[in-house]
Amino acid sequence: MEEIKVFAPATVANLSCGFDVLGCCLDNVGDDMLVKKNDLGRVQITKITGQDLPMETDKNVAGVAVQALLEAADSKQGFDIEIDKKIKAGSGIGSSAASSAGAVYAVNKLLGEPFSQKELIAFAMEGERLASGNAHADNVAPALLGGFSLVKSYEPLEVLKLPAPSDLKMVILHPHIEIKTRDSRGIIRQSVSLKKAINQWGNLAALVSALYTDDYQLLGRSLKDEIVEPIRSILIPHFDSLKGIALKSGALGFGISGSGPSVFAMCRGEETAKKVYAEIEKFYADKTIEFELHLSSINPQGIKEYK
Amino acid sequence: MEEIKVFAPATVANLSCGFDVLGCCLDNVGDDMLVKKNDLGRVQITKITGQDLPMETDKNVAGVAVQALLEAADSKQGFDIEIDKKIKAGSGIGSSAASSAGAVYAVNKLLGEPFSQKELIAFAMEGERLASGNAHADNVAPALLGGFSLVKSYEPLEVLKLPAPSDLKMVILHPHIEIKTRDSRGIIRQSVSLKKAINQWGNLAALVSALYTDDYQLLGRSLKDEIVEPIRSILIPHFDSLKGIALKSGALGFGISGSGPSVFAMCRGEETAKKVYAEIEKFYADKTIEFELHLSSINPQGIKEYK
Numbered sequence A, B: 001m002e003e004i005k006v007f008a009p010a011t012v013a014n015l016s017c018g019f020d021v022l023g024c025c026l027d028n029v030g031d032d033m034l035v036k037k038n039d040l041g042r043v044q045i046t047k048i049t050g051q052d053l054p055m056e057t058d059k060n061v062a063g064v065a066v067q068a069l070l071e072a073a074d075s076k077q078g079f080d081i082e083i084d085k086k087i088k089a090g091s092g093i094g095s096s097a098a099s100s101a102g103a104v105y106a107v108n109k110l111l112g113e114p115f116s117q118k119e120l121i122a123f124a125m126e127g128e129r130l131a132s133g134n135a136h137a138d139n140v141a142p143a144l145l146g147g148f149s150l151v152k153s154y155e156p157l158e159v160l161k162l163p164a165p166s167d168l169k170m171v172i173l174h175p176h177i178e179i180k181t182r183d184s185r186g187i188i189r190q191s192v193s194l195k196k197a198i199n200q201w202g203n204l205a206a207l208v209s210a211l212y213t214d215d216y217q218l219l220g221r222s223l224k225d226e227i228v229e230p231i232r233s234i235l236i237p238h239f240d241s242l243k244g245i246a247l248k249s250g251a252l253g254f255g256i257s258g259s260g261p262s263v264f265a266m267c268r269g270e271e272t273a274k275k276v277y278a279e280i281e282k283f284y285a286d287k288t289i290e291f292e293l294h295l296s297s298i299n300p301q302g303i304k305e306y307k
Helices: A061-073 A095-110 A117-132 A140-145 A181-186 A194-213 A216-222 A229-235 A239-248 A270-285 B061-073 B095-110 B117-132 B140-145 B181-186 B194-213 B216-222 B229-235 B239-248 B270-285
Strands: A003-013 A022-038 A043-049 A078-084 A148-154 A157-162 A168-175 A191-193 A253-256 A263-268 A291-297 B003-013 B022-038 B043-049 B078-084 B148-154 B157-162 B168-175 B191-193 B253-256 B263-268 B291-297
Touching: A003 A095, A003 A140, A003 A168, A022 A095, A022 A140, A022 A168, A022 A291, A043 A061, A061 A078, A061 A095, A061 A117, A078 A095, A095 A117, A095 A140, A117 A140, A117 A157, A140 A148, A140 A157, A148 B194, A157 A194, A157 B194, A168 A270, A191 A194, A191 B194, A194 A216, A194 B148, A194 B157, A194 B191, A194 B194, A216 A253, A216 A263, A216 B148, A229 A239, A229 A253, A239 A253, A239 A263, A239 A270, A263 A270, A270 A291, B003 B095, B003 B140, B003 B168, B022 B095, B022 B140, B022 B168, B022 B291, B043 B061, B061 B078, B061 B095, B061 B117, B078 B095, B095 B117, B095 B140, B117 B140, B117 B157, B140 B148, B140 B157, B157 B194, B168 B270, B191 B194, B194 B216, B216 B253, B216 B263, B229 B239, B229 B253, B239 B253, B239 B263, B239 B270, B263 B270, B270 B291
Parallel strands: A043 A078, B043 B078
Antiparallel strands: A003 A022, A022 A078, A022 A148, A148 A157, A168 A263, A168 A291, A191 B191, A253 A263, B003 B022, B022 B078, B022 B148, B148 B157, B168 B263, B168 B291, B253 B263
16 A cells, blocks of 8 residues: 545544543544655655645654654655645644544554554654644544543553444534634643542543443533633633523533634534534624534544545 | 331442542441331431440431431331441441441331432431531442442532442451541642642543443553542551552552541452452551451442341
């Protein structure tokens, strides 16, 4: 195999109670990437469309992630990487993670799969380190594994794939304002009250139970965040109104996607999701902020190959 | 039905990463309780053996819990309660919870079950409030429901029963030193670092996943506590040595039971549990502290009726 074209999905990290440990994979929002072997013995980013991003390998998240993989594999193989960015940078739905994850997935395939999907996570995290200064896994893991991912621990890195109830839909609103992940992390307090932490881990534990038991209502009751949302939501225009609209329209839960500014409404079933989508669209239509809306299933597979 | 005799089991709360939200039920450690209807229109504690505990209804955890139930049921029925305490007070394996849970279970049965087991939790919590000043549910819930319980939230009270892998055994060491729950709570810091809180909820989420997937090794890797154990373990003689011995002997995990001083070793299978039991017994034999050791399965049922 000399080349491969893949779909690199967007992802929603944190999911309210799962700050820094939980994420899920979207199905119809993502980048296209074409990766080809070359004879140059080095990795180069040959084309980027859709976004203005660094072409230098060392400054591009996909380039850095692939170099980390090649070093671990002790491979001198060169690659050309073309990226058609459809996920906007800074959207909060894992734009950098999609590029990093898609690139390592593709290169691993072209090398004959020396690494498992779980092993690829650590390489893709190097792209995240470049993008935000923090090698977090809560976007790259669901992009690579699909469904819901739990980052159990970083030292050592251990990621679990959790089951995804089949009828879940995500409505994503991306208001076109800029919040850098780096800045968004900066406003979070580095210590939390024990009481709130206990509430948070009670909710996260219940959410995991809900995923295993297909209990949509419990899932909804667990999507709470007393620690990060009260602070970060201040940066997101009309957050409280949007949350009220989503829940009133039947969403199970509503929260910030990653570090924002995108927000998500988790819904049971297409019909409810369409209603939530329509109500959010109506509400945002007369605001002065440009926006994008997505409606997606949970993608159980992660990266997909175009045949 | 005029009288009922029940076995009210001991329980292990917290379980390392599940501080204040998780607990499990033991199978062969517990109190016996005999509850009879009387014609006096009031609840009285008629006999307590095995421990020196208050006989006044308002000062006895079982009395207080039953009164809370009767008030909610709007019942004037009187009851005589006899308690044969086998769980030592202050042991950290839910002594007060067993009395409260056993009493409300028995009275509910004698009244024709106006309440579900889950509804009984709130009444039993009133006994905990009397015992420790804090109406916690992480002992009474597993005593009433059996298996593993998760206290998702207190406001509103929501408790989930989680599955218990069938081959789990608990070895419990109760060193006979006194730590009051009230004091043991007092030394815990009321704020925690966000980083440690994230590690803790990552571990708890993984532990819940392990319970659903019968993944004993993951269960073991999840039994970590960076927040409470480092502080409370100081009060428990030889904690670090005991932990080392238990893990070296094959235990999946080791931690403090409730607020101590009891400690638990969670093991897969009878054989490993017996080895852990023997090694702990050997180690503690020449210490100057009296102690008790238990080896128990997880009790999937909770309170049991004697037929």
